[in-house]
Amino acid sequence: MKSKNKIYSFFLLALSIITLISLIPTALVKGNALGDSKFELRPLPYAYDALEPYIDKETMTIHHDKHQKAYVDNLNKAIAKYPELYSKGLEGILRDLDSVPDDIRETVRNNAGGVYNHEFFWTIMSPKKDQTPKGDLLDAINRDFESYDNFKNQFKEAALNRFGSGWAWLVSNSDGKLSIISTPNQDSPISTGLIPIIGIDVWEHAYYLKYQNRRSEYIDNWWNVVNWEQAENNYSNKK
Template sequence: MDEHYPFELRPLPYEYDALEPYIDKATMYFHHDKHLATYVQNLNKALANYPRFHTWSLTELLTNLGRIPRPIQTAVRNNGGGVYNHNLYFEGMTPNSSREQAGWLGDAILQQFGSYQIFEERMKQAALDRFGSGYAWLVSDKQGRLKILSTPNQDTPLPLCPILLLDVWEHAYYLKYQNRRGDYISNWFNTINWKVANQRYAVCVGRPEL
């Protein structure tokens, strides 16, 4: 992500209720306008007195955490990760999910996992196995090899290239699903923006024209 300080809250690419019945309006409002907005504010606050880093992109900050001054390193890791992860999450969903738009990524999923069903089962298991808060990810290396993994809290899979992520923090689903995390995870697959996912995959392997 090329944005740099001061970071801004990106608008949702759809209405708050657009993902119903899978994700409800209230959850989308609080998740985006409250939780994500707080990460943006806290990231800017952490960087405010460190002009050296004002030209660094979000990706640069998160892939060079060892170069961030110790007094703000944890704040940048947590809040920068919160901004990065949530932007990918919200922009990776759509009310018009269509696997027909998976394109080259769809071919890679079939080749490397054997079927969409196996991909979904492994992605779901990664999300279910994540104890506490975090994310399940579909990522790629520069050679286009896909991998499913999970990260805790607001950690990212960088330098691996993110394609899809599933937020399993409780605030992502608890208003609607309460403790039924598995139901939320299963329904999330109905919201995947395969067009965006395919575009991300093409960028990952250095072929954005695909």
């Protein structure tokens, strides 16, 4: 009888421990709340060849596995001196760059932007065919640019005129007004309080293997893979 009681007591103890562990927030288990969880390279949301023929498999592989990985690695290396920054998260860091210590601020700005911009970029593209803007986002485009065609022309102009490396963005302010901007290098709209709706990477590594110096052709073909469903979500969830 004593043996059975001991087994039963042990079972209750084990069950209590499991229950307590299940109540601990996931973020705390992973260390995010303690500020010691490093940024990681997230996988693409689709296969490397999913955007063919508009964006080739080799470009996607190098772009994600080499270029974005370098941004992740360099960001972790910089923040290693100030691990408390991890608790702010990627967006928190970019929204408050002035709080980043001076000696790593420029490195963090470039590499945190590189990580964030690319994570956004992958989500704003999709292999799903024949997507077009709809709903509230289309209404806002027609309101602020007079027509979808006018918007596309202005967006392409911003992407073409971005000298050197950078991005072109459709952004919203907190009131839902849309505008088109371009940013140099890996600067992100969220650092200036704007909400990105769609964005195109016009660094040469995003298109050169397939298009060489034909940035205009790359932009024209990119419209075929824009994920307008995600863009609508971005606009609907603006804060």
